[in-house]
Amino acid sequence: xxxxxxxxxxxxxxxxxxxxxxxxxxxxxxxxxxxxxxxxxxxxxxxxxxxxxxxxxxxxxxxxxxxxxxxxxxxxxxxxxxxxxxxxxxxxxxxxxxxxxxxxxxxxxxxxxxxxxxxxxxxxxxxxxxxxxxxxxxxxxxxxxxxxxxxxxxxxxxxxxxxxxxxxxxxxxxxxxxxxxxxxxxxxxxxxxxxxxxxxxxxxxxxxxxxxxxxxxxxxxxxxxxxxxxxxxxxxxxxxxxxxxxxxxxxxxxxxxxxxxxxxxxxxxxxxxxxxxxxxxxxxxxxxxxxxxxxxxx
Amino acid sequence: xxxxxxxxxxxxxxxxxxxxxxxxxxxxxxxxxxxxxxxxxxxxxxxxxxxxxxxxxxxxxxxxxxxxxxxxxxxxxxxxxxxxxxxxxxxxxxxxxxxxxxxxxxxxxxxxxxxxxxxxxxxxxxxxxxxxxxxxxxxxxxxxxxxxxxxxxxxxxxxxxxxxxxxxxxxxxxxxxxxxxxxxxxxxxxxxxxxxxxxxxxxxxxxxxxxxxxxxxxxxxxxxxxxxxxxxxxxxxxxxxxxxxxxxxxxxxxxxxxxxxxxxxxxxxxxxxxxxxxxxxxxxxxxxxxxxxxxxxx
Numbered sequence: 001x002x003x004x005x006x007x008x009x010x011x012x013x014x015x016x017x018x019x020x021x022x023x024x025x026x027x028x029x030x031x032x033x034x035x036x037x038x039x040x041x042x043x044x045x046x047x048x049x050x051x052x053x054x055x056x057x058x059x060x061x062x063x064x065x066x067x068x069x070x071x072x073x074x075x076x077x078x079x080x081x082x083x084x085x086x087x088x089x090x091x092x093x094x095x096x097x098x099x100x101x102x103x104x105x106x107x108x109x110x111x112x113x114x115x116x117x118x119x120x121x122x123x124x125x126x127x128x129x130x131x132x133x134x135x136x137x138x139x140x141x142x143x144x145x146x147x148x149x150x151x152x153x154x155x156x157x158x159x160x161x162x163x164x165x166x167x168x169x170x171x172x173x174x175x176x177x178x179x180x181x182x183x184x185x186x187x188x189x190x191x192x193x194x195x196x197x198x199x200x201x202x203x204x205x206x207x208x209x210x211x212x213x214x215x216x217x218x219x220x221x222x223x224x225x226x227x228x229x230x231x232x233x234x235x236x237x238x239x240x241x242x243x244x245x246x247x248x249x250x251x252x253x254x255x256x257x258x259x260x261x262x263x264x265x266x267x268x269x270x271x272x273x274x275x276x277x278x279x280x281x282x283x284x285x286x287x288x289x290x291x292x293x294x295x296x297x298x
Numbered sequence: 299x300x301x302x303x304x305x306x307x308x309x310x311x312x313x314x315x316x317x318x319x320x321x322x323x324x325x326x327x328x329x330x331x332x333x334x335x336x337x338x339x340x341x342x343x344x345x346x347x348x349x350x351x352x353x354x355x356x357x358x359x360x361x362x363x364x365x366x367x368x369x370x371x372x373x374x375x376x377x378x379x380x381x382x383x384x385x386x387x388x389x390x391x392x393x394x395x396x397x398x399x400x401x402x403x404x405x406x407x408x409x410x411x412x413x414x415x416x417x418x419x420x421x422x423x424x425x426x427x428x429x430x431x432x433x434x435x436x437x438x439x440x441x442x443x444x445x446x447x448x449x450x451x452x453x454x455x456x457x458x459x460x461x462x463x464x465x466x467x468x469x470x471x472x473x474x475x476x477x478x479x480x481x482x483x484x485x486x487x488x489x490x491x492x493x494x495x496x497x498x499x500x501x502x503x504x505x506x507x508x509x510x511x512x513x514x515x516x517x518x519x520x521x522x523x524x525x526x527x528x529x530x531x532x533x534x535x536x537x538x539x540x541x542x543x544x545x546x547x548x549x550x551x552x553x554x555x556x557x558x559x560x561x562x563x564x565x566x567x568x569x570x571x572x573x574x575x576x577x578x579x580x581x582x583x584x585x586x587x588x589x590x591x592x593x594x595x596x
């Protein structure tokens with residue numbers, strides 16, 4: 001049993017379980033505050049969700065940490081960190097927001113870019129039947145380094161998930177156990193499934209291989225529009241530019257900037273450089289690390 | 299009053315206040331666990347501090363977050379984040395460890411590099427009378443960009459500070475309030491002082507100035523030995539290498555690698571590039587941001 005599950009649950013915060021009940025039993029003042037985007041100037045009664053998000057962010061991190069610490073004595077510290085990273089991140093939290101339909105209650109000023117990003121992510125999650133993945137939706141296939149799907153995840157969606165945790169905490173008089181009861185019921189499935197098969201963090205794993213001497217390089221930006229999908233060969237010795245080859249003439253029709261990160265690793269005394277791609281540096285670094293681990297047969 | 303200060307304080311965890319009492323009243327099993335470095339193979343009774351640190355890290359983050367959220371209603375979300383960053387970081391935690399003298403109880407395998415780093419930091423803090431600074435001890439003077447002092451802060455020192463929080467939490471049966479009572483007594487002074495004068499985070503502040511369009515560049519490494527202290531002029535238009543000028547012929551006699559990060563900002567339609575220096579990229583980026591803000595008169 002988790003250490004934080006000790007207090008009596010306040011009836012007022014016996015909140016979700018069923019999607020339709022989401023955000024019903026919180027008092028109006030907390031609900032409005034937790035769901036008001038900073039742009040929503042029509043809300044003159046409360047401040048925006050930012051302060052609640054600040055609190056809820058740290059609270060959820062602690063509750064999930066305490067839970068996995070308690071429940072998974074068999075996991076080593078590295079696995080615990082990986083498990084927490086898979087559970088506590090903007091993509092996972094945004095996915096829960098969409099699964100519960102909380103984005104419908106978000107109050108924000110009209111912003112076509114934000115609205116379109118939210119709609120895209122909601123549609124994407126509905127198509128996938130609200131399945132949860134790791135924190136990177138930019139999937140990279142190690143076989144031929146193909147650029148798979150990328151869907152932007154608006155941070156506002158994870159912000160309100162965190163802000164609502166902060167709101168429940170305040171409403172329950174600072175009862176972390178009350179928050180955990182609510183959030184445990186939402187996250188129960190992933191808490192079990194991710195723990196059974198911990199999503200590993202490739203960058204950390206790569207650095208743990210001290211004999212591979214991994215060195216990440218600089219990160220150039222380029223645009224994918226009208227480019228054919230690249231096939232990047234593993235390069236022998238660093239400082240060699242990647243080879244671009246048309247594979248299946250599969251056009252990438254997005255005009256979004258991509259980052260490329262090279263990583264040089266040593267295998268049996270020989271240096272190899274592989275390249276990873278992503279929307280941002282972290283994603284590109286992760287992709288590069290995955291390729292490097294595969295090359296090292298790890 | 300902080301929300302987490304609700305429960306009755308267990309006598310067994312009525313721990314510091316006075317330095318000499320540090321780590322006295324925790325049961326031996328938790329004390330040994332919280333103070334055993336992973337390298338310490340002679341400890342066959344318990345595991346190392348890593349799991350406790352994993353728990354204590356999230357717990358301290360939450361406790362400090364909850365405290366500043368509650369106590370400082372006047373701070374905006376950005377200031378709250380800056381305040382937390384100044385309080386929750388490896389340097390601040392390591393400074394408390396040294397102030398309490400907890401490093402004396404650390405059990406680790408003989409490691410001359412680690413031992414020397416710990417001794418250096420302890421001496422540095424003693425000379426400064428255990429004063430707490432922001433999370434970056436690499437101080438940069440905006441006037442002439444002079445390279446001031448740099449002392450490495452061994453992560454192990456902050457790890458045991460966090461691990462002991464985890465140990466008290468477990469020993470008190472999962473009572474976060476008990477942990478907070480102990481840590482509040484340790485951190486009281488900085489919790490007040492930092493809040494009265496929030497240490498601002500220059501990178502975040504710079505990005506908040508959307509009209510300045512800040513763009514950070516790549517980060518070359520160079521060695522400082524036998525170099526004269528550079529005076530870097532603000533460069534007009536980017537892609538111009540920094541001008542090195544001898545100021546006071548003050549020799550920097552360290553043979554340590556330095557990073558340089560350029561940042562380009564726009565002021566009244568004209569682009570300017572300034573350069574920051576640091577031991578690592580984060581420090582160099584922060585130094586560059588500070589210079590850029592000064593140039594923008596912010």
